[in-house]
Amino acid sequence: xxxxxxxxxxxxxxxxxxxxxxxxxxxxxxxxxxxxxxxxxxxxxxxxxxxxxxxxxxxxxxxxxxxxxxxxxxxxxxxxxxxxxxxxxxxxxxxxxxxxxxxxxxxxxxxxxxxxxxxxxxxxxxxxxxxxxxxxxxxxxxxxxxxxxxxxxxxxxxxxxxxxxxxxxxxxxxxxxxxxxxxxxxxxxxxxxxxxxxxxxxxxxxxxxxxxxxxxxxxxxxxxxxxxxxxxxxxxxxxxxxxxxxxxxxxxxxxxxxxxxxxxxxxxxxxxxxxxxxxxxxxxxxxxxxxxxxxxxxxxxxxxxx
Amino acid sequence: xxxxxxxxxxxxxxxxxxxxxxxxxxxxxxxxxxxxxxxxxxxxxxxxxxxxxxxxxxxxxxxxxxxxxxxxxxxxxxxxxxxxxxxxxxxxxxxxxxxxxxxxxxxxxxxxxxxxxxxxxxxxxxxxxxxxxxxxxxxxxxxxxxxxxxxxxxxxxxxxxxxxxxxxxxxxxxxxxxxxxxxxxxxxxxxxxxxxxxxxxxxxxxxxxxxxxxxxxxxxxxxxxxxxxxxxxxxxxxxxxxxxxxxxxxxxxxxxxxxxxxxxxxxxxxxxxxxxxxxxxxxxxxxxxxxxxxxxxxxxxxxxxxxxxxxxxxxxxxxxxxxxxxxxxxxxx
Amino acid sequence: xxxxxxxxxxxxxxxxxxxxxxxxxxxxxxxxxxxxxxxxxxxxxxxxxxxxxxxxxxxxxxxxxxxxxxxxxxxxxxxxxxxxxxxxxxxxxxxxxxxxxxxxxxxxxxxxxxxxxxxxxxxxxxxxxxxxxxxxxxxxxxxxxxxxxxxxxxxxxxxxxxxxxxxxxxxxxxxxxxxxxxxxxxxxxxxxxxxxxxxxxxxxxxxxxxxxxxxxxxxxxxxxxxxxxxxxxxxxxxxxxxxxxxxxxxxxxxxxxxxxxxxxxxxxxxxxxxxxxxxxxxxxxxxxxxxxxxxxxxxxxxxxxxxxxxxxxxxxxxxxxxxxxxxxxxxxxxxx
Numbered sequence: 005x006x007x008x009x010x011x012x013x014x015x016x017x018x019x020x021x022x023x024x025x026x027x028x029x030x031x032x033x034x035x036x037x038x039x040x041x042x043x044x045x046x047x048x049x050x051x052x053x054x055x056x057x058x059x060x061x062x063x064x065x066x067x068x069x070x071x072x073x074x075x076x077x078x079x080x081x082x083x084x085x086x087x088x089x090x091x092x093x094x095x096x097x098x099x100x101x102x103x104x105x106x107x108x109x110x111x112x113x114x115x116x117x118x119x120x121x122x123x124x125x126x127x128x129x130x131x132x133x134x135x136x137x138x139x140x141x142x143x144x145x146x147x148x149x150x151x152x153x154x155x156x157x158x159x160x161x162x163x164x165x166x167x168x169x170x171x172x173x174x175x176x177x178x179x180x181x182x183x184x185x186x187x188x189x190x191x192x193x194x195x196x197x198x199x200x201x202x203x204x205x206x207x208x209x210x211x212x213x214x215x216x217x218x219x220x221x222x223x224x225x226x227x228x229x230x231x232x233x234x235x236x237x238x239x240x241x242x243x244x245x246x247x248x249x250x251x252x253x254x255x256x257x258x259x260x261x262x263x264x265x266x267x268x269x270x271x272x273x274x275x276x277x278x279x280x281x282x283x284x285x286x287x288x289x290x291x292x293x294x295x296x297x298x299x300x301x302x303x304x305x306x307x308x309x310x
Numbered sequence: 311x312x313x314x315x316x317x318x319x320x321x322x323x324x325x326x327x328x329x330x331x332x333x334x335x336x337x338x339x340x341x342x343x344x345x346x347x348x349x350x351x352x353x354x355x356x357x358x359x360x361x362x363x364x365x366x367x368x369x370x371x372x373x374x375x376x377x378x379x380x381x382x383x384x385x386x387x388x389x390x391x392x393x394x395x396x397x398x399x400x401x402x403x404x405x406x407x408x409x410x411x412x413x414x415x416x417x418x419x420x421x422x423x424x425x426x427x428x429x430x431x432x433x434x435x436x437x438x439x440x441x442x443x444x445x446x447x448x449x450x451x452x453x454x455x456x457x458x459x460x461x462x463x464x465x466x467x468x469x470x471x472x473x474x475x476x477x478x479x480x481x482x483x484x485x486x487x488x489x490x491x492x493x494x495x496x497x498x499x500x501x502x503x504x505x506x507x508x509x510x511x512x513x514x515x516x517x518x519x520x521x522x523x524x525x526x527x528x529x530x531x532x533x534x535x536x537x538x539x540x541x542x543x544x545x546x547x548x549x550x551x552x553x554x555x556x557x558x559x560x561x562x563x564x565x566x567x568x569x570x571x572x573x574x575x576x577x578x579x580x581x582x583x584x585x586x587x588x589x590x591x592x593x594x595x596x597x598x599x600x601x602x603x604x605x606x607x608x609x610x611x612x613x614x615x616x617x618x619x620x621x622x623x624x625x626x627x628x629x630x631x632x633x634x635x636x637x638x639x640x641x642x643x
Numbered sequence: 644x645x646x647x648x649x650x651x652x653x654x655x656x657x658x659x660x661x662x663x664x665x666x667x668x669x670x671x672x673x674x675x676x677x678x679x680x681x682x683x684x685x686x687x688x689x690x691x692x693x694x695x696x697x698x699x700x701x702x703x704x705x706x707x708x709x710x711x712x713x714x715x716x717x718x719x720x721x722x723x724x725x726x727x728x729x730x731x732x733x734x735x736x737x738x739x740x741x742x743x744x745x746x747x748x749x750x751x752x753x754x755x756x757x758x759x760x761x762x763x764x765x766x767x768x769x770x771x772x773x774x775x776x777x778x779x780x781x782x783x784x785x786x787x788x789x790x791x792x793x794x795x796x797x798x799x800x801x802x803x804x805x806x807x808x809x810x811x812x813x814x815x816x817x818x819x820x821x822x823x824x825x826x827x828x829x830x831x832x833x834x835x836x837x838x839x840x841x842x843x844x845x846x847x848x849x850x851x852x853x854x855x856x857x858x859x860x861x862x863x864x865x866x867x868x869x870x871x872x873x874x875x876x877x878x879x880x881x882x883x884x885x886x887x888x889x890x891x892x893x894x895x896x897x898x899x900x901x902x903x904x905x906x907x908x909x910x911x912x913x914x915x916x917x918x919x920x921x922x923x924x925x926x927x928x929x930x931x932x933x934x935x936x937x938x939x940x941x942x943x944x945x946x947x948x949x950x951x952x953x954x955x956x957x958x959x960x961x962x963x964x965x966x967x968x969x970x971x972x973x974x975x976x977x978x979x
Contacts, residue, residue, distance in 0.1 A: 149661035154916030282790030398884030
């Protein structure tokens with residue numbers, strides 16, 4: 005196979021002086037090349053807007069039950085009602101409004117879990133990566149212990165101890181995600197630690213704390229940002245899974261996973277009660293994963309073209 | 311009839327910030343049994359040109375040429391299957407980093423025998439015999455044992471010898487060596503270079519030696535082509551190049567050789583090779599040339615004939631002085 | 644290479660101890676009196692309370708309790724299930740083959756489709772094939788699998804009626820389990836239609852459980868292949884005039900498989916977690932469903948024992964993956 009597959013470039017008549025781009029502009033160039041990533045970003049912005057404006061755009065409250073409108077199908081099906089565009093559930097609550105309010109819960113979970121896991125995990129990872137030695141060994145064993153349990157199972161067990169609620173679900177998921185941040189940060193710090201600029205800073209008299217967090221850490225951000233995007237989406241999925249199993253947000257909270265738990269018995273009778281919450285989860289998680297992919301491609305120097 | 315005939319070869323890469331011309335209208339020929347050295351700094355495009363000949367460039371590269379012929383085959387219009395019959399058999403290439411150029415998952419014997427099986431159709435026993443012969447030719451002791459060794463068990467020098475063995479396994483007409491000794495220890499460099507020359511004499515193949523080391527050029531080449539920033543700036547037989555360089559860049563390279571030092575400081579060439587973003591409008595060497603005049607910065611230089619070493623210069627040198635008068639381009643310390 | 648193995652095993656021991664401590668601590672962390680917790684809403688009489696305290700050893704100092712627990716566990720005594728009154732160890736091993744069978748099929752499914760897809764996507768980077776494979780993988784990765792299972796049930800069982808909804812085999816078949824693996828047992832039983840019934844019950848759960856591993860394998864294979872295809876030795880292989888299929892399928896793939904096999908092995912942890920959801924939806928009688936049920940029924944000995952056993956399985960699998968990695972990576976297998 006010849007390597008000379010025709011590339012879509014014409015020979016330029018003159019390759020006179022070109023100017024390189026600044027870092028933010030270069031980042032956006034690579035990111036925006038990825039149409040999926042831009043689409044993901046746009047959809048994520050849309051969901052954020054929905055969550056922030058939920059009170060204003062939702063046609064009904066999330067918990068009000070319309071006794072005369074039980075299990076109404078979506079408006080385009082026979083039996084549908086214009087008051088309830090996406091239909092109603094078994095106790096007469098409007099699906100569309102519940103979905104809109106549900107976005108608040110999912111985004112909230114994502115933010116809190118990522119923030120919590122990152123703050124603790126990255127700090128721990130930086131310290132252990134920098135110090136090494138016995139402390140490092142201890143922390144790594146601790147992380148191995150957490151990783152020995154399948155993540156959903158561990159989260160489930162933690163919630164069982166703490167009691168089923170959305171808050172406890174968030175705590176459990178944040179704990180379960182710790183090891184990924186710790187390991188990632190530790191690996192990055194260890195590889196940066198030996199580099200010349202760190203040695204130069206240390207020789208110049210920079211104290212260890214500042215060295216760790218102000219000199220080394222900023223250079224490790226690229227994989228961490230990608231991991232943050234990934235764990236945002238994982239957090240939403242795990243929270244939904246816990247909700248589905250009855251161990252997360254409790255009814256009547258309009259969390260998308262909890263909505264699916266309530267809908268299970270109606271899967272053959274009322275497809276809309278099952279489909280829409282799942283679609284909402286899928287699209288949100290997909291958008292975040294697309295963004296995460298775009299971030300990774302834009303920040304990873306090896307994949308760049310030149 | 312030249313074995314390898316290249317005329318106006320140009321290679322452009324599509325990058326995130328526009329097209330980058332790595333090789334700019336380079337021409338030369340190589341005859342049978344000839345040793346041509348291509349000299350230049352990093353960024354001169356010398357490797358890229360040869361990779362283009364072999365067809366080993368990535369998909370982002372665009373290769374064009376007026377003529378790119380090997381042994382009467384037109385390499386530009388060759389289909390993939392015909393090309394595969396030539397590459398590895400009649401043209402072979404060895405690379406700069408021997409430690410990473412061998413596949414870590416397969417034994418030396420396996421990798422050596424592959425070309426033998428696919429190009430020459432040898433059976434297993436014959437392959438083994440020939441492989442041992444080849445390893446002996448390249449000076450590897452205990453060749454039978456080495457056949458079952460893995461690349462990570464070999465040193466840098468040995469890996470390069472294995473690479474050479476692989477390259478000559480099908481008796482190529484042309485051998486391209488891309489900086490074969492740069493990544494090796496100094497003590498090993500001379501050995502591998504001598505090996506390469508012996509092999510070339512023994513097998514009667516042509517050799518294109520790409521290097522940045524003028525000392526190596528002096529010892530090995532018959533003809534020399536000097537490249538700068540993707541362009542060929544001079545080409546001469548080796549003796550004449552060293553005694554009477556016609557391009558200021560060549561003169562500066564020679565002046566920087568320790569053997570030619572006239573004072574305690576080695577003269578160096580100020581500045582750096584132009585990259586993608588700072589290509590001058592006129593002569594590419596002008597920003598660093600001591601003999602540059604106003605026209606050098608403004609207009610691309612003309613190419614002179616063989617008597618002036620095909621120099622690409624507005625003021626080519628002869629006997630150390632510019633042919634058309636003006637100040638000498640010799641760089642003093 | 645022996646040193647490599649021994650070091651891996653040595654690292655496992657403190658982790659295993661940590662896992663046992665975590666499992667042991669599980670009941671103790673629960674707020675309140677452990678005996679009352681186990682008794683649930685019914686409560687107990689004071690005498691019964693004292694009796695249970697002594698029986699379970701809750702009145703002894705904590706480190707002693709832990710040592711008792713550890714020594715019993717190592718001998719296979721994980722306590723008695725509060726619900727079935729049978730030993731937890733036995734319960735686990737009755738149900739484990741079902742999960743094992745499902746997981747095994749899911750991994751085969753994921754590898755059989757994911758590996759070739761990833762290779763092709765890498766080789767034809769940027770093409771529509773690459774984009775399709777990557778988009779599909781991304782969707783599979785982003786999907787809540789419990790919802791995916793429900794959707795598949797609606798489609799294939801509800802609307803099309805092709806597959807059954809729950810269980811491992813149709814109820815009309817009954818035979819004594821020999822291996823615990825329905826596929827094998829149904830063949831051994833010799834009953835007509837039993838095997839195809841077992842297969843049809845396996846299809847949807849396998850797809851559901853295997854979706855995420857499939858996506859991960861495809862993406863990992865693609866990225867490993869892309870990395871390998873840029874290596875010098877691939878260029879050397881091309882310079883030898885080898886056919887593209889040989890360069891990719893032999894020289895490149897062999898190297899790319901090393902990290903990919905590790906990934907596949909590590910998916911086991913994901914599978915065991917995903918099994919909880921899959922088994923719940925399909926009423927698959929495996930340990931995932933058992934764990935969930937035990938949590939809800941407050942069958943704490945079962946939960947504790949299950950946590951320990953599952954963690955042990957994960958650790959054994961990870962160790963095996965490490966050992967396999969050592970075998971297939973020539974740098975470790977043949978030390979210079």
